[in-house]
Amino acid sequence: MSGWQLSGYTPVRQLGAGASGSVVLATHDPTGTPVAIKYLVRDIGDDPSFRTAFREEARLLGAIDDPHVSRLYEYVESADGAAIVMELVNGVSLRQMLRAHGPTTPESALCVLKGSLAGLAAAHAHGVVHRDYKPENVLVTGDGLSKLADFGIAVPIGQGTGTTVSGTPRYMAPEQWTGAPASPACDIYAATATFFECLTGRPPYQGRDLLTLREQHASAPIPTDPAPVPVHDLLRHGMAKQPGDRPQPAQVFLAVLDQTAGEAYGPEWEERGLRELARRAALLAALWPFPDGSSGATSLASSVLGADPGGAPPRRGLVHRGRKRTALVGGALVAALLVGGAGYRYAAHDDPAGAAGAAGPPGSAGPAPSGPPATGPTAVPASTPAPSLSATGTPPATPGGTPTRTGSAAPTASTVRTSAPAPTPTTSTSPPPPPDVTAPVVGAVGGDPGELVPDGCPYGYRTSTISVTATDDRTGPAALKVTFRYALAGSSSTVAMSPVGRGGFQGTLGPLPKPAKSSRLLIQVTAVDAAGNTATSASPAYVTLYADCPIG
Incomplete structure (x- = not known):
């Protein structure tokens, strides 16, 4: 553990190393909390676009604080280097x-x-x-x-x-x-x-x-x-x-x-x-990072994105983790492909057959076969080049969000290509956008209240607010046509819903005429995007309409 070290933390031992840097088990000096610190290698950490990507992701993920999510504590930049501080999960x-x-x-x-x-x-x-x-x-x-x-x-x-x-x-x-x-x-x-x-x-x-x-x-x-x-x-x-x-x-x-x-x-x-x-x-x-079973993760305040804190305790603010696309954290096989299947390119570790998995525990025989093989269809002829695509292989992840040890101290990724026939050349500098064939995503439907009385009753609820979430890959909420449908007395009715909040839609059911007998109305939502793709709600709602008015 030589070179620049993040102040405010005491290193304990190295947990792993890879092409993008090393991971160190350390303790936070003011609180004694164990953490995992990923130190970036200088040629990666000095890339302005790389650091910009970190800042963007910090803003994206900093608010997530849940016991089922491994926390991202701190990303620190200084003239001497860059580092990420992560929750250490003992397991x-x-x-x-x-x-x-x-x-x-x-x-x-x-x-x-x-x-x-x-x-x-x-x-x-x-x-x-x-x-x-x-x-x-x-x-x-x-x-x-x-x-x-x-x-x-x-x-x-x-x-x-x-x-x-x-x-x-x-x-x-x-x-x-x-x-x-x-x-x-x-x-x-x-x-x-x-x-x-x-x-x-x-x-x-x-x-x-x-x-x-x-x-x-x-x-x-x-x-x-x-x-x-x-x-x-x-x-x-x-x-x-x-x-x-x-x-x-x-x-x-x-x-x-x-x-x-x-x-x-x-x-x-x-x-x-x-x-x-x-x-x-x-x-x-x-x-485990702590084989004796001692706890590896306790609460630690997230800290602000910025310069080396100089030993000060973490402050509330932004937290951060690196992106796989820049070969920082994790073991994902990042697959790049042209929409429509024009070509594929992916990065694998030393065993291409195990590319979709992570390296095994130290001393293991290696990952079980679970990824695409090193070979595939014939490569695209040089005379008919497909648009350039890239993908980056990254070191696998271990408990606490840190890379596992592999047989090599600094594993490297080898690029393997498999290709489908290249598209017919056009005068356009980029391929045309694919047709919109993806239907909207519609969530479960809710009805509040779930019980109604007929129109004209002096007491009780005569209308119910029907709500649902609906999103689409290309059509915004304002252009998304969302309706709910219900049947009463043998006839069906459709009611338009309006966007509310982020991805939400609401409509009003009722007032409704008095039925011959109390009925349980099934409410189902349909969303149609600008291309005409249609989706129906994953789960319907039920609203009961009573035949008689309540007394008092």
């Missing part, structure tokens, strides 16, 4: 656990999914989409609790459009392959794909090249076997091909999960699941 990654012990019990898999959905819900509530959820980025503590880590390629909801996409192919939602803007639905898909891997020991799709994987995610049947039958519906809903068919927001999926787990495995399912996860994590205690 192991889900990838290490699956590699060492194989599939989990159904209760444990449900616990992992529940904790992950809670962490994703916190991120989505702050307008952030993770985009790279996978076993490497889920950390399991000695108590069996799971934390979501490594927001290296996270973006604000609705951003990320263009001709390139980022993520790990084995867990990417169908729309993520097309360059569609980031939405919470893609995180829900990846979390469910990882849930399948916890249950079965393998990813849901195992194509040996990017083209095959893309086709499998887009059109192959959603796998449910050999997962237990009680969770098949969770898999089918969470990995639905259309984003609007997945339970949204994440809290909706959480409610469905709790109900399913309770009915299938009894009221104590979560206690059993956490106990088993803790047991498995304890078997890998030698890989």
Whole structure:
């Protein structure tokens, strides 16, 4: 641990090293809190565009403070270098656990999914989409609790459009392959794909090249076997091909999960699941930052982005983590592809067959085969060049958001290309935008109040506010046509809804005429974007209309 060191922290030992820098276990001097500090190598840290990217991401992620998310404490710049301070989680990654012990019990898999959905819900509530959820980025503590880590390629909801996409192919939602803007639905898909891997020991799709994987995610049947039958519906809903068919927001999926787990495995399912996860994590205690079991993460105030604090305690303000696209943190396979399948290019570590996974624990034989192979279709002829694309490989992540040790002190990434036929040359300097084929994303519907009286009654509620969230990759809220529909006395009615707040829409149900008998009205929402793509609400609402007026 030579060279510039961040003042205000006492280094303990090095946790890992990679091409972009080294990771050090340290303690915060004023509080004694253990942290992980990532020191950037000078040629990366001195790049102005690189530091600008860090600042932007700090503003994006600084507000997320949730027990299911590994916190980002501080990004510090000085004339001598740059460093990131991260929460140190005492435990192991889900990838290490699956590699060492194989599939989990159904209760444990449900616990992992529940904790992950809670962490994703916190991120989505702050307008952030993770985009790279996978076993490497889920950390399991000695108590069996799971934390979501490594927001290296996270973006604000609705951003990320263009001709390139980022993520790990084995867990990417169908729309993520097309360059569609980031939405919470893609995180829900990846979390469910990882849930399948916890249950079965393998990813849901195992194509040996990017083209095959893309086709499998887009059109192959959603796998449910050999997962237990009680969770098949969770898999089918969470990995639905259309984003609007997945339970949204994440809290909706959480409610469905709790109900399913309770009915299938009894009221104590979560206690059993956490106990088993803790047991498995304890078997890998030698890989923990604190093998003796002492706590590795306590509350630490986030600090302001700026110069070396000079030993002062962290101040409230911005926090930060580096981006994978600049080879800083995490083990994602960052796949770059032309929208429409013109070409693919991705970076892998020394074992291309394991590119989608992280390096194993120290001394392990290496990652299990889970990524595209080193070879693929014939490269595009030089006489017909495809537009240039790039991707960056990055060191894998360990507990606390730090890279795992690999067989080499400074692993390097080797670029592997597989290509489809190049597009026909045109006079345009860039390929035309693809047609809009992505339907809007519509969440669950709510009705408040849920009980109405007929029009003319002197007491009781005669109208109900129907609310829903709806977003689209290209159409803004003002141009998005959102309506709700209900049926009463054999006839259907449609009511327009208006945008309110961020992605929200509301409409009014009622007043309604007196029915022949009390009726339970099903309320379903439809959203249509500017291109005519249509989506229906993931979950309807029900409003009861009574036949008689209440007395007093």
